[in-house]
Amino acid sequence: MLDKTPMQTLADRARAVLPAGGLGNFDPSIFIREGRGSRVWDEDGREYVDYLIGSGPMLLGHGHPEVLEAVAEQLPRGMTFFANNAAAVDLAEEICRAVACAEQVRFLASGGEADMYAMRLARAATGRDKILKFEGGYHGMSAEAQMSLAPTRLVNFPQAVPDSAGIPEAVRAGMLIAPFNDLDYLDSLLAEHGADIAGLIVEPLQRIIPPLPGFLQAVRGLCDRYGIVLIFDEVVTGFRFAYGGAQEEYGVTPDLCTLGKIIGGGFPLAAVAGRKDIMDHFDKAAVGADRWLMMLGTLSGNPAAAVAGLKTMEILRRDGAYGRLRAHGERLQAMFARHLDAAGIDHRIVGHPMLFDVVFTDRNVRSYRDVAAADTQRSAAFNAALRANGIFKSPGKVYPCLALTEEDFAMTEAAIVRATEAIA
Ligand SMILES: Cc1ncc(COP(=O)(O)O)c(C=O)c1O
Structure with missing residues (x-):
């Protein structure tokens, strides 16, 4: 029998003492060990670019x-x-x-x-x-x-x-x-x-x-x-x-x-x-x-x-912080759109540069019912492929942070390319 990974062992322990095996917030199969700057590491040692940022608070990145x-x-x-x-x-x-x-x-x-x-x-x-x-x-x-x-x-x-x-x-x-x-x-x-x-x-x-x-x-x-x-x-x-x-x-x-x-x-x-x-x-x-x-x-x-x-x-409040954040967000939005467009996949980039996500739909998104009518299975598959390629995000949001680096953008783009292939 194969040994369990540290995360699998933690998940077993969690299921015994935490209802539904978790905190109620997020996919209970993943345990974050550490965060630094724009990155987080899970308990199995895998590294991710973090677009969850604690569900929003860590706008400067972790451990500023x-x-x-x-x-x-x-x-x-x-x-x-x-x-x-x-x-x-x-x-x-x-x-x-x-x-x-x-x-x-x-x-x-x-x-x-x-x-x-x-x-x-x-x-x-x-x-x-x-x-x-x-x-x-x-x-x-x-x-x-x-x-x-x-x-x-x-x-x-x-x-x-x-x-x-x-x-x-x-x-x-x-x-x-x-x-x-x-x-x-x-x-x-x-x-x-x-x-x-x-x-x-x-x-x-x-x-x-x-x-x-x-x-x-x-x-x-x-x-x-x-x-x-x-x-x-x-x-x-x-x-x-x-x-x-x-x-x-x-x-x-x-x-x-x-x-x-x-x-x-x-x-x-x-x-x-x-x-x-x-x-x-x-x-x-x-x-x-x-x-x-x-x-x-x-x-x-x-x-x-x-x-x-x-x-x-x-x-x-320091010079240019919001300009840099906006530029990061716009760059990410353009990256998602470019690869999904090239693959001919119907989608909308919905949101604001500081907070957005991809919605798989062929119509404009103005209300809850427009999101509810979108292709949620495709979205789940896309998010799973992003995760498998080192991108940590919530199922419904991308939160850019100020700590993002050129390497993060390169890693994100590579992940988007693979996730796009996975759902094409
Ligand atoms: C718009 C909005 N309001 C309220 C809350 C609740 O905040 P908290 O989780 O700190 O209770 C959230 C949490 O994500 C939120 O997104």
Whole structure:
């Protein structure tokens, strides 16, 4: 009998103690041992160019020396306090400088929590109950967010479909679902329900689908007309598309936004940021007990995470960082398109240079249903071939990072050539 590899042994152990043999996030058969710069190594010693980058936080690449130094300076002085700390104030100030909608910031440990509180804040601020989200939009794992995230049953809008067991019917009844990028539908939905809706939550770039020109501006206008709190989920786009996030990139300022990933520099830290009059609902003295939103969390504003985020953001402010990132992304997009075009394979490169993927379809992708109708088997085969050729990515995204080198691009191109041959 052949000996098991270290990863196979780990997978056996994991299956015993972790449900479904993993963390729930990613293909449980692969175990990452180490990451440095643009590369990761698995427990069997295979090396990959990393386009997963921890699902987004490691925009500088793994183990950036200046971030390591900042964290190493903080750790001997304490890892977490629960109490106020200066690093959290520094981070909140920098977020307020950078992000157009941010007048105040409340920290949490994960992006999903931030989204949950942002929706709750919209209810507290308006005294209304309903939340509108778009089909296919991802906002973490709260009961509200688990509505029509990845429905396999396509029902009529605005009906919500829970993606998970264990969600009370009452939550479903409080959610309205609309198709992304469909302004006419949204207009008619709000004409009927606008006065009952507390908040509209949207990923400005939904998963990888860009907003059509003018869509977010029109959403802003509709929220103003009906007194709805507009929430941009910038957990992914914040400090990635531009220093000021998607709101800077698309020129639309929401009332609230949620942030995560990059602002924690690879540690657990996320935030709700927004207009002071809305954020005041976190302050009992400002709004009174009845309109106060109670919120606390053991790791909120953790100083090790805050210094990692601050250093990451400082490096991103330096000359040309966003220009280089954009150029990396555009180069990768062109690389995928060139080889797939040459092989005559129907596809679209969908997204933004800082976040995109290949969708195997012959039509333009504007909404969740367009992605759902694409050739997912071909996509799985393409991704498997990329992995076999040293490319580490999520099944639905390519995240470029600043640490990419010429060798990474060469290795990526070789992998794309082989993956294209594999599906041709
Ligand atoms: C747009 C968006 N919102 C929220 C989240 C949830 O963040 P977290 O995984 O930190 O809870 C994610 C995670 O990928 C996300 O992509």
